[in-house]
Amino acid sequence: MNVRLRHDAIVRSLRRNGTTTVDALASEVGASRRTVLRDISALRDEGYVIHSDVGRGGGLQLDPQSMQTHAKLSVPEVFALLISVAAMRAAGNLPFSDLADAGLAKIEKALPSDKVKDLRSFLDCLHIGQLSPLQDLSDMGKMDPALLPTFEAAFLGRQLIRFDYRDAKGRKTKRQVEPQAMLILSPLWYLVGWDPARDDFRHFRMDRISTPEAVPDTSFRRRHVPFEDDVCPYSELQK
Amino acid sequence: MNVRLRHDAIVRSLRRNGTTTVDALASEVGASRRTVLRDISALRDEGYVIHSDVGRGGGLQLDPQSMQTHAKLSVPEVFALLISVAAMRAAGNLPFSDLADAGLAKIEKALPSDKVKDLRSFLDCLHIGQLSPLQDLSDMGKMDPALLPTFEAAFLGRQLIRFDYRDAKGRKTKRQVEPQAMLILSPLWYLVGWDPARDDFRHFRMDRISTPEAVPDTSFRRRHVPFEDDVCPYSELQK
DNA sequence: ACAAATGGTGCCAATTCTTGGCACTGTTTT
DNA sequence: AAAACAGTGCCAAGAATTGGCACCATTTGT
Incomplete structure (x- = not known):
């Protein structure tokens, strides 16, 4: 079994069983105790928070908050998310916007630098405001998707x-x-x-x-x- | 050099130089021609669209639309993005919302299933509407971040x-x-x-x-x- | 106090995977 | 026809991973 697949299997197992032991994991993924320990160390380096209680009746436990999603996004999708969050932030004091910003910052960091430049220049030209409530919206039509x-x-x-x-x-x-x-x-x-x-x-x-x-x-x-x-x-x- | 690092280097080079050859890539990343070809094959498997013109004056070219960002997001961050997009969609006929939805769907798919269930049940309890313009906002304070x-x-x-x-x-x-x-x-x-x-x-x-x-x-x-x-x-x- | 169960580390040989070289095929342009 | 290019199969050399072992530290139950 591949290293990557094994890591995935370990995370999945940790998620399923609230608490496990190294030996149980080893027999489950078909690897040796030593290898599982190495894998867990690697997963911790990647950001997973795995608690370990040593001693009789101990075990491993994965912190659910540390579970991360590895999403593969295309550039237009990132773009759309970016605009959503920007508009959201402009619309009011939304308490989630800091978190959303943090998420977007991570996505942005993973983007190619030239694309980031494009996105920034596009966002700079994006102005978001509140419409006057007096505006008549009765004739509002559908925007051309192109x-x-x-x-x-x-x-x-x-x-x-x-x-x-x-x-x-x-x-x-x-x-x-x-x-x-x-x-x-x-x-x-x-x-x-x-x-x-x-x-x-x-x-x-x-x-x-x-x-x-x-x-x-x-x-x-x-x-x-x-x-x-x-x-x-x-x-x-x-x- | 690591496999992962080399893959990144190849993608970066393909992005910088509009069109390159396998040999140029090989000397650039310090690997053999054969290895670069193997890497390109692997990158294609991962979803990168790399065009190749064979023959004299040919070369490799990366489809910029295929560039994907591999973002690692924590659960609260995904959550925040989800709310932003949901609110955005509720706020009006925003042309980007379809794309944003697609991006979020991908993120959601990468999340552990139990977390998705949590998110859904949370979103179900989230109601978004338009405030009456008559509402007096003068005493609006800051929300407790906790x-x-x-x-x-x-x-x-x-x-x-x-x-x-x-x-x-x-x-x-x-x-x-x-x-x-x-x-x-x-x-x-x-x-x-x-x-x-x-x-x-x-x-x-x-x-x-x-x-x-x-x-x-x-x-x-x-x-x-x-x-x-x-x-x-x-x-x-x-x- | 002791034994058992558990996580964790260092070391090294065995195993497995990756890499580079080579020969070869196929296509396009000059 | 020749040159320049992508692409594939094969295999030995090199590199990384793995498993086994000894050992340490901590906790819990007897």
């Missing part, structure tokens, strides 16, 4: 993004903007873009955007998005 | 919880309740408890709770908490 990936790719590649937009009065226009930031005023999401044709920032409600696509062979510079206290003022969105 | 762990332990162990409570009019009372559910009306958190002395449910704003502790040697049964549509009606909280 929008987020397109925006992410365009933002990171500094490419312009092109889409059809339907404004509050139902007028339809074609837009081509530099994606500069994203604003979440839950449950509404806004794309903040610099419109070169109008030489100014524009806000677009994401559920009013359709057929988004990145424009190849273009590039733009990052601009300082004028948010007050990292939150877009309500009046801005009335335009 | 409260959540105490509540979690008490809830899972079906132990009573004891604390000091300061009500809306500033009156202080000692309470001893069965923790039945938790209600988040962001940014306020409420503990929903069954008060045996009053033979009824009571809501407690968590930032008004102090010195919480679990009461040993007691146990209680789970009750059906009367939420309408999984959200506590606003009037309930005015008491």
Whole structure:
């Protein structure tokens, strides 16, 4: 049996039987007493907290709090988790956010450094605030699922993004903007873009955007998005 | 050099150099061509997608989407992430929530089954809704950081919880309740408890709770908490 | 006080796994 | 046809793991 498999088997056994002895483990996983002791030492090095009561009637016991999950996450998944926690933290004084941050920090540490840079720059452009309760939500539609990936790719590649937009009065226009930031005023999401044709920032409600696509062979510079206290003022969105 | 370290080195190199050859990798990590080929095979088994163009001018290329992060998370950390995503989903139609769910599902799958059961039962008691905009938040205080762990332990162990409570009019009372559910009306958190002395449910704003502790040697049964549509009606909280 | 049961460590030879070299195959580009 | 590349099978040399042993420390029951 493999070292890895044996370690897994030992952890599982420790979990199942509240308390075991080294000899019982040895016969269970089919290894010698010495090897099991070595394995336990290795598991402790990995962070598992295994209590041991020495003496007659003693035994090994695994601290359930120390059980760790080895999750394999793809980059978009980490990304989604990151945004969830960021939004959660922005939404209020949530007592779990410290723990969630710690978890994300671990995930982030395991990510490739260039991806972390991408994520940070994406998070920097993410502004989360509270929506004014006066906002009329009756016409809220469903967001195009292709929008987020397109925006992410365009933002990171500094490419312009092109889409059809339907404004509050139902007028339809074609837009081509530099994606500069994203604003979440839950449950509404806004794309903040610099419109070169109008030489100014524009806000677009994401559920009013359709057929988004990145424009190849273009590039733009990052601009300082004028948010007050990292939150877009309500009046801005009335335009 | 260790097998593990070499694998990491190979992944890093593949990430840095867009495209490489087996021989270049071999000299870089200080191993033989044969070993590198074996490593690449192993990495592919682990889920990395490594494209290989054979022939003159060929080379290896790592699919960036396949890069996975192997995060080691403790149970409380997973827990915190889970709550964040659950709250996020409840808060609105967030386009990332599907991805976040997928990430959490993977994490959950890697958790020991008994812990998953704990988490589920905890999540079942978690109710998330929107706070009425009329709520006066001026007196919102900071939540005792010891409260959540105490509540979690008490809830899972079906132990009573004891604390000091300061009500809306500033009156202080000692309470001893069965923790039945938790209600988040962001940014306020409420503990929903069954008060045996009053033979009824009571809501407690968590930032008004102090010195919480679990009461040993007691146990209680789970009750059906009367939420309408999984959200506590606003009037309930005015008491 | 003593014996038994238990966890824990150091040492070393036996066993098992990993590695490197080699020959070979197959594909693509020049 | 030649060169450059990925990929596979085989096997001996080298490296790591394993098991056995002696031994120590602690606890509990007799």
